[in-house]
Amino acid sequence: MGYQWNWGVFLSPSASGDDTYLGWMFAGFKMTIALSLTAWVLALMLGALVGVLRTVPNKTLAGLATAYVEMFRNVPLLVQLFIWYFVLPELLPTSIGDAYKQSHPVMQQFLASMICLGLFTSARVAEQVRAGINSLPKGQKNAGLALGFTLPQTYRHVMLPMAFRLVVPPLTSEFLNIFKNSAVCSTIGLLELAAQGRQLVDYTAQPYESFIAVTLSYVLINVTVMTLMHKFERRIAVPGYIGGK
Amino acid sequence: MNRFAFAAAFATALSAVSTLPAHAQESATLKKIKDTASITLGHRESSIPFSYYDDKQQVIGYSHELMLKAVEGIKAELKLAKIDTKLMPVTSANRITLIQNGTVDIECGSTTNNTERQKQVAFSNSIFIIGTKLMAKKGAGINDFADLAGKNVVTTAGTTSERLIRKMNEDKQMKMNVISAKDHGEAFLTLETGRAIAFMMDDALLYGEIAKAKKASDWIVTGTAQSKEAYGCMLRKDDPEFKKLVDASLAKAMTSGDAEKIYAKWFMNPIPPKGLNLNMALSDEMKTAYKAPNDKAFE
Numbered sequence: 001m002g003y004q005w006n007w008g009v010f011l012s013p014s015a016s017g018d019d020t021y022l023g024w025m026f027a028g029f030k031m032t033i034a035l036s037l038t039a040w041v042l043a044l045m046l047g048a049l050v051g052v053l054r055t056v057p058n059k060t061l062a063g064l065a066t067a068y069v070e071m072f073r074n075v076p077l078l079v080q081l082f083i084w085y086f087v088l089p090e091l092l093p094t095s096i097g098d099a100y101k102q103s104h105p106v107m108q109q110f111l112a113s114m115i116c117l118g119l120f121t122s123a124r125v126a127e128q129v130r131a132g133i134n135s136l137p138k139g140q141k142n143a144g145l146a147l148g149f150t151l152p153q154t155y156r157h158v159m160l161p162m163a164f165r166l167v168v169p170p171l172t173s174e175f176l177n178i179f180k181n182s183a184v185c186s187t188i189g190l191l192e193l194a195a196q197g198r199q200l201v202d203y204t205a206q207p208y209e210s211f212i213a214v215t216l217s218y219v220l221i222n223v224t225v226m227t228l229m230h231k232f233e234r235r236i237a238v239p240g241y242i243g244g245k
Numbered sequence: 246m247n248r249f250a251f252a253a254a255f256a257t258a259l260s261a262v263s264t265l266p267a268h269a270q271e272s273a274t275l276k277k278i279k280d281t282a283s284i285t286l287g288h289r290e291s292s293i294p295f296s297y298y299d300d301k302q303q304v305i306g307y308s309h310e311l312m313l314k315a316v317e318g319i320k321a322e323l324k325l326a327k328i329d330t331k332l333m334p335v336t337s338a339n340r341i342t343l344i345q346n347g348t349v350d351i352e353c354g355s356t357t358n359n360t361e362r363q364k365q366v367a368f369s370n371s372i373f374i375i376g377t378k379l380m381a382k383k384g385a386g387i388n389d390f391a392d393l394a395g396k397n398v399v400t401t402a403g404t405t406s407e408r409l410i411r412k413m414n415e416d417k418q419m420k421m422n423v424i425s426a427k428d429h430g431e432a433f434l435t436l437e438t439g440r441a442i443a444f445m446m447d448d449a450l451l452y453g454e455i456a457k458a459k460k461a462s463d464w465i466v467t468g469t470a471q472s473k474e475a476y477g478c479m480l481r482k483d484d485p486e487f488k489k490l491v492d493a494s495l496a497k498a499m500t501s502g503d504a505e506k507i508y509a510k511w512f513m514n515p516i517p518p519k520g521l522n523l524n525m526a527l528s529d530e531m532k533t534a535y536k537a538p539n540d541k542a543f544e
Binding site: 003004015018086089090097098101102104105106108186187189191195198199201202203204205206207 | 337338341342345361362364365366397402403404407408411412415422423424425426427434438439440441
């Protein structure tokens with residue numbers, strides 16, 4: 001179909017003249033990693049908390065946690081991102097909103113993206129944590145309470161150490177998802193990997209080289225994550241349970 | 246030398262042959278159009294007034310009407326009783342690929358003809374000539390590019406403006422923060438909500454955005470044009486017969502005065518969706534282009 005392949009395009013100087021196109025791709029690669037990792041930390045912390053709350057006997061707390069999960073799980077990621085980036089600053093008091101909007105755009109884009117991805121993923125992490133806790137035999141909780149532990153102590157010393165280990169394999173796939181979902185953030189102008197790939201297409205009219213490079217970069221990230229997580233899973237596996245020997 | 250002579254002779258022979266109707270289907274695109282009695286047209290969703298959806302989700306616009314002129318020409322040349330036109334919305338980011346892989350046969354919207362793109366696709370006779378300028382809020386104190394130093398500026402991703410402003414930022418050390426929005430609508434939203442102080446884009450498209458704004462009188466188009474660009478219809482490369490046919494249909498519309506009527510309809514009269522008049526008089530460059538249709542790129 002008359003396509004002119006040109007792999008040398010990555011080494012040619014970029015349109016703004018201060019870098020090569022390979023440099024652009026690498027900048028996007030770093031942005032994707034930074035965004036995904038910070039969002040993942042947020043997702044793990046919030047997800048663990050909300051997941052635990054979903055299993056507590058207190059009806060109000062469990063209800064709030066359920067509402068949180070359903071809200072973030074049932075609204076499309078793209079819609080959530082637009083709400084964080086476009087709608088929320090408009091709801092702030094005008095002076096604060098304006099000051100925020102005049103601040104550095106990359107900071108605004110990164111913040112909205114991180115919160116959006118972090119909260120979206122935290123709802124999914126919460127479901128995994130809840131499933132992990134519910135999969136424990138009822139006797140464990142009862143034994144903890146019978147030994148005189150308070151409920152928080154039972155969670156802290158008996159149930160959570162088991163539950164967290166059980167949910168590492170499903171969490172690995174959420175961890176991989178967060179890298180892939182981060183591509184959505186290119187829609188608000190954040191120059192992560194997918195956005196840099198698209199820029200390369202716009203500037204050089206070499207779409208295939210660019211998309212292949214982007215694809216390989218995502219594969220590289222995810223294969224690395226998978227390998228590391230497998231090692232981690234093996235180290236912490238509980239003998240006799242899934243993944244344990 | 247020999248090869249060039251041969252190629253030249255071959256080209257002459259080819260063009261001689263192509264004037265004979267019996268051999269008019271050498272072109273892959275024309276063959277496909279003839280066999281399926283259908284053509285796929287690429288259009289934009291929010292490039293006012295070139296190619297966009299009106300409030301009934303119908304594709305309308307200056308470029309779109311010219312594209313339909315080209316389709317008429319194709320229909321007549323292929324002697325088709327009926328031609329089925331399929332519409333395919335494209336974006337700045339996917340238009341080149343969609344032309345190349347055969348999804349779209351012709352795209353007339355607001356696509357700049359430049360030498361880099363010519364490596365991948367072909368362009369018809371230029372249908373419009375624009376200058377890249379700024380849009381800002383009235384009274385914001387933005388009169389030219391120099392006023393943008395240290396400010397947040399928005400442009401649309403994948404456009405020549407994006408390239409120019411990033412280069413200007415680098416060359417003149419202006420410390421601007423350039424935001425690349427994914428389409429013109431989103432870029433204007435960024436300007437309207439105060440995230441950016443100015444929006445750099447092709448002047449005609451800026452007037453188009455003003456036509457959509459809640460309060461048109463709030464906005465001005467200003468600044469020295471940073472570049473001149475020729476819009477053309479994008480076609481598949483290496484299909485000279487198809488290009489020739491499209492060029493001829495467009496040239497006919499331009500020299501016969503039809504194009505000027507279409508221009509007046511979209512640039513000097515109230516247009517959908519808000520019935521605003523862009524009031525852009527026909528420029529000298531455009532007059533020249535109508536008088537002597539050509540497919541020359543400015544850069």
